[in-house]
Amino acid sequence: MSNEYKKVIPCMFINKGHAVKWFGAKTALKKDPLALAMDYANHGADSLIIFDLSEEDEEHENNLHLIKNICAAIDIPVIGAGNVKRLEDIKKLLYAGCRKAALNYKKPENIKLSEEVSTRFGRDHIAACIDNPSQLEQGRNEIKNYISTLILVNENNLEPSADWVDRACSNNANPISVGFVPIFHKKSFHELAAVLRNYSVQGVSGGDINEKFEGFMDFKRQCRGLGIPVNTFESSMQWEDFKKGSDGLVPVIVQDYKTDEVLMLAYMDGEAYIKTIETGLMHYHSRSRNSLWMKGETSGNFQYVKSLISDCDNDTILAKVLQVGAACHTGKRSCFFNTMLKKEYDDLNPLKAFEREYNTILDRKAHPKEGSYTNYLFDKGIDKILKKVGEECTEIIIAAKNPNPEEIKYEMADFLYHAMVLMVEKGVTWDEITKEINSR
Numbered sequence: 001m002s003n004e005y006k007k008v009i010p011c012m013f014i015n016k017g018h019a020v021k022w023f024g025a026k027t028a029l030k031k032d033p034l035a036l037a038m039d040y041a042n043h044g045a046d047s048l049i050i051f052d053l054s055e056e057d058e059e060h061e062n063n064l065h066l067i068k069n070i071c072a073a074i075d076i077p078v079i080g081a082g083n084v085k086r087l088e089d090i091k092k093l094l095y096a097g098c099r100k101a102a103l104n105y106k107k108p109e110n111i112k113l114s115e116e117v118s119t120r121f122g123r124d125h126i127a128a129c130i131d132n133p134s135q136l137e138q139g140r141n142e143i144k145n146y147i148s149t150l151i152l153v154n155e156n157n158l159e160p161s162a163d164w165v166d167r168a169c170s171n172n173a174n175p176i177s178v179g180f181v182p183i184f185h186k187k188s189f190h191e192l193a194a195v196l197r198n199y200s201v202q203g204v205s206g207g208d209i210n211e212k213f214e215g216f217m218d219f220k221r222q223c224r225g226l227g228i229p230v231n232t233f234e235s236s237m238q239w240e241d242f243k244k245g246s247d248g249l250v251p252v253i254v255q256d257y258k259t260d261e262v263l264m265l266a267y268m269d270g271e272a273y274i275k276t277i278e279t280g281l282m283h284y285h286s287r288s289r290n291s292l293w294m295k296g297e298t299s300g301n302f303q304y305v306k307s308l309i310s311d312c313d314n315d316t317i318l319a320k321v322l323q324v325g326a327a328c329h330t331g332k333r334s335c336f337f338n339t340m341l342k343k344e345y346d347d348l349n350p351l352k353a354f355e356r357e358y359n360t361i362l363d364r365k366a367h368p369k370e371g372s373y374t375n376y377l378f379d380k381g382i383d384k385i386l387k388k389v390g391e392e393c394t395e396i397i398i399a400a401k402n403p404n405p406e407e408i409k410y411e412m413a414d415f416l417y418h419a420m421v422l423m424v425e426k427g428v429t430w431d432e433i434t435k436e437i438n439s440r
Helices: 034-042 056-072 086-093 106-123 134-138 140-146 162-168 189-198 214-223 270-279 350-366 373-380 384-400 405-426 430-438
Strands: 011-015 018-020 048-052 078-081 100-104 126-130 150-151 179-182 203-206 251-254 264-267 283-286 289-293 302-312 317-323
Touching: 011 034, 011 056, 034 048, 034 056, 048 056, 056 078, 056 086, 056 384, 056 430, 078 126, 078 150, 086 100, 086 106, 100 106, 100 150, 106 126, 106 140, 126 140, 126 179, 126 350, 134 140, 134 373, 179 189, 189 203, 189 214, 264 270, 264 283, 264 317, 270 283, 270 289, 270 302, 350 405, 350 430, 373 384, 373 405
Parallel strands: 011 048, 048 078, 078 100, 100 126, 126 150, 150 179, 179 203, 251 317
Antiparallel strands: 011 018, 251 264, 283 289, 302 317
């Protein structure tokens, strides 16, 4: 965990595929876990802790699938916890996309597991949950050598005291950087800000952070006012720094933050600029109504800010956003869909090429076509697919020993095709692979 900022880290408890309020709770919250996780991420959470409260193996596998979907859908780091009994459980959480997996130090066998999982997956990927300061002493050697983050929880005492947090932090008297994340059940934003300010913790969780995600940015500004370093939307430019048009407005070009697709063009005045930074939601000045408007306030098609970039003359803003639904009032994804003229050209970048081929293979599996080699592989099953992947690996090695590098190009293309067949067969996407590469 970064020492630069204090973290706002909601925690989610999953029981039988539903999000519940706390350990032991059975009543499902109104929002499903995936929608709730996306709300946390879009409203300014720095990370997310997910506790799998399952008891049966089938339920555990279902919850792992849900955690995988959450990790694929949000950009903030996820810490997976709960129902960890062996190395395989840690592996499943990390393979599901969690940045870290947590051991429960209430179980002595989990303390003993620390060295093995840290050696296998790296200390940066291992956290530990403790529910009283004495466990710091019991696992002192393991924490010193194998743990990167401590999560302070107390399942039975619904209101762990600040004194308990203080003792837990002071007991960790060893020369390592360990991030503490205390989870409180009923603390208000004001009380949580006091914990961040007064104790040696790297983040807080629970309480109002779990229940009032719409107020995350207000909470962070409150923390800023108290001198607590938190990650808010802070622009390096003031509105006065921009060169405005004769109407006092600045044009804003809006792009999808992942695909770079141009979504729309709108305009900002000073009020819209400040509101955008304060809320993390795109606000504009409507020239037709001469008023402020928040994108999505009537349609629900919100734009969550990922970055704001000024051009060389400081007279145009490029906004990269997470677009919910359609950007255009016509219902189109982008406002730019009326082709006026087009010259033939190749605009296919490498990632789009992979995505196009992957989607073709995916379609072949869903809609088999007679005579299709792809369908032949799917019909023969996983053993045939693996055999072909292995054969193509061998062909790459042989090609690499030959003097002509052109052969490698053809063999790599064959290998990547068969690898994508394997990906589709096992339900792995390019997005998941690129996320995994990016996290290393």
